Amino acid sequence: MSAVPAMGLACAVIGLAGCADKADQPRSLAGADPARGLVVIKRAGCASCHAVPGVRWPAGATAASLDGFGDRPLISGRLPNQPDTLVRFIRDAPSLDPQTAMPPMPVTEAEARHVAAYLYTLR
Numbered sequence: 159m160s161a162v163p164a165m166g167l168a169c170a171v172i173g174l175a176g177c178a179d180k181a182d183q184p185r186s187l188a189g190a191d192p193a194r195g196l197v198v199i200k201r202a203g204c205a206s207c208h209a210v211p212g213v214r215w216p217a218g219a220t221a222a223s224l225d226g227f228g229d230r231p232l233i234s235g236r237l238p239n240q241p242d243t244l245v246r247f248i249r250d251a252p253s254l255d256p257q258t259a260m261p262p263m264p265v266t267e268a269e270a271r272h273v274a275a276y277l278y279t280l281r
């Protein structure tokens with residue numbers, strides 16, 4: 159994970175307001191509703207692969223638990239954990255990282271925004 163200190167340095171030097179590794183930075187998605195995101199998560203079956211706080215069953219173990227995701231600086235340890243990137247990752251992760259085992263998910267852009275808003279409540 160050598161990318162993390164490097165990004166931290168870039169943030170310190172450039173002073174970007176929304177820098178990717180500021181895990182305590184509020185991440186807002188205008189108009190997105192975390193409660194609707196949880197409904198989408200249940201319907202889409204994210205929990206068949208991920209343990210997701212708020213979803214009692216199933217609690218899949220083929221992928222990382224999403225508990226605490228809102229505090230992670232990176233998505234899958236590689237991509238900046240920022241709203242636009244997360245929304246795209248949720249819908250079509252392979253378009254961002256061809257090596258990823260996270261499949262494209264059949265959710266709309268609006269649904270993915272709700273999901274992202276929910277994931278950012280997981281601190």
Ligand code: HEC
Pocket residue numbers: 199202203204205206207208220221222223224227230232233234235248255257258259260261263265273277
């Ligand atoms: C078929 C299994 C599967 C399903 C279904 C699935 N995922 Fe994933 N997901 C993965 C795998 C595997 C990874 C790890 C990818 C990697 O590291 O490249 C991942 C990674 C992630 C990450 C990054 C986690 C981290 O700690 O950085 C998020 C966020 C995520 N998935 C959200 C979702 C959401 C939201 C849904 C439902 C819309 C979903 N996933 C459905 C398998 C799945």
